[in-house]
Amino acid sequence: MKAIARDRYGPADVLDLRDIDTPSIGEDEVLVKVRAAGVDPGVWILMTGRPMAVRLAVGLRRPKVAVLGRDVAGVVAAVGAGVTRLRPGDEVFGTCGSGSFAEYATARQHRLAPKPANLTFVQAAATPISAVTALQSVRDARVQPGQRVLVTGAAGGVGSFAVQLLKVYGARVTGVCSTSKIELVRSIGAEDVIDYTQHEIDRGGAQYDIIIDTAGSRPLPLLRRALTPHGTIALVGGGHAKGWLLGGFQRQMAAPLLSLFGGQRVCGVTARERYEDLEELTPLIESGSVTPVIDRTYALADAPDAIRYLAQGHPAGKVVVTV
Ligand SMILES: NC(=O)c1ccc[n+]([C@@H]2O[C@H](COP(=O)([O-])OP(=O)(O)OC[C@H]3O[C@@H](n4cnc5c(N)ncnc54)[C@H](OP(=O)(O)O)[C@@H]3O)[C@@H](O)[C@H]2O)c1
Incomplete structure (x- = not known):
């Protein structure tokens, strides 16, 4: 072959x-x-x-x-x-x-x-990989209806599924992307969009209950500043070119320690490949909620x-x- x-x-x-x-x-x-x-x-x-x-x-x-x-x-x-x-x-x-x-x-x-x-x-x-990672991130972050959620990398593989899944969970979504992706991110359900080439994600102060960080391009203190005092950060991406040994994955590994300080929770997402999650996604896809x-x-x-x-x-x- x-x-x-x-x-x-x-x-x-x-x-x-x-x-x-x-x-x-x-x-x-x-x-x-x-x-x-x-x-x-x-x-x-x-x-x-x-x-x-x-x-x-x-x-x-x-x-x-x-x-x-x-x-x-x-x-x-x-x-x-x-x-x-x-x-x-x-x-x-x-x-x-x-x-x-x-x-x-x-x-x-x-x-x-x-x-x-x-x-x-x-x-x-x-x-499979992107949607299951997005699903597990939304679950790990324990998203509740009505919560304000920020998704970085909202136009990317994981982010574009995360935005759509968050709408299914009843969240109010703000997507972060570059200028040319604004329409795309709105079209998949984000109520608000931050163009990261124009504004920083903490432009509105500490307003998000949850941040799903797929881009991995912003330092943790900045993510914390955009988060409510008892909010949750789900760390998904490390930025694939950063760090010769761990490639940015050290942030996910350190997440349990980072949650010890202050009221905010930091969770490191490590996606597990499971058919059960594919089967959970199927009705959402077949109903048109996730495409x-x-x-x-x-x-x-x-x-x-x-x-x-x-x-x-x-x-x-x-x-x-x-x-
Ligand atoms: N933890 C896990 O188990 C797990 C599983 C799967 C993937 N990942 C990781 O998650 C990350 C995202 O994966 P993916 O498949 O979504 O990647 P992707 O499809 O390549 O998307 C990358 C996204 O990052 C954004 N981006 C790039 N540079 C940026 C910058 N300087 N500032 C802000 N945003 C920037 C891009 O947005 P624009 O195009 O708008 O610039 C794009 O939407 C990768 O690091 C991947 O390795 C982790």
Whole structure:
């Protein structure tokens, strides 16, 4: 099969389109004929091996998995003997282990769910990591109806889902984005928008009950200044280029300590990939309350360009590779 693969860590130039064996499946695994694969900042991290701490999990000197790509949408081609939830022919979405920038990918069954009926494969591939991260952030922050919530990176992958989910939870949302994304952020449900190129997020004083910080570009003291005295900050993004060892993830790790001082709560979000969350999102997607925002699609051979584009840090929604 054709796949975008590499033998070493590095920039997108290390990737090439090659013919490799179709992956085999274990007892608990599903073989998916890939129709589309989502691109998210995690792909850049796995490609570069930066921050270095990720290499403990994915290969110290060279990547253990040659093919890139985590988010997947496609059709089940085969299932292992222990798979009970899915059958060949099912249309699915979720995250895979063998790399989704390929004609076939394998995934553990508990990382896949039936594709929402109203989504194209491109929309479905855009959803798993970003929407599940957004859902878990909203849940971890314990959002209540009527609360005022600020979302940084509101036009990005996680942020564009977070804004829509917060509306489902009954929150009053202010999105933070750059000038060209203002209309987009309003169109997905934000009542108010802060253009960060013109204003700082604490322009109105301490007024937000919750801040969901996906952009990770503002220092914590500034986030605290925009938050009510007993408000909550959910730290999602660390900024993928910051810090060679932890890449900004130290903020998430330090969150429990940071909550010890003052009345504000700081929680570090570490997304867990679970089919239960995909299934929780499905009725919201099928009812039209949540719709993936697609910025661009790229053909499989152009996946390196998709990653280069995303790495610039300013997508309008999601970037997807079609297979
Ligand atoms: N904790 C977890 O488990 C978890 C899970 C998934 C992702 N993440 C992390 O969350 C972050 C966001 O992921 P994503 O998929 O949403 O990324 P993305 O799609 O690339 O979006 C990045 C967003 O950051 C904004 N941004 C860039 N530079 C900025 C600046 N200087 N000031 C303010 N905003 C700025 C962009 O807004 P404009 O285009 O308007 O500039 C864009 O909306 C990444 O760091 C990712 O690694 C964490």
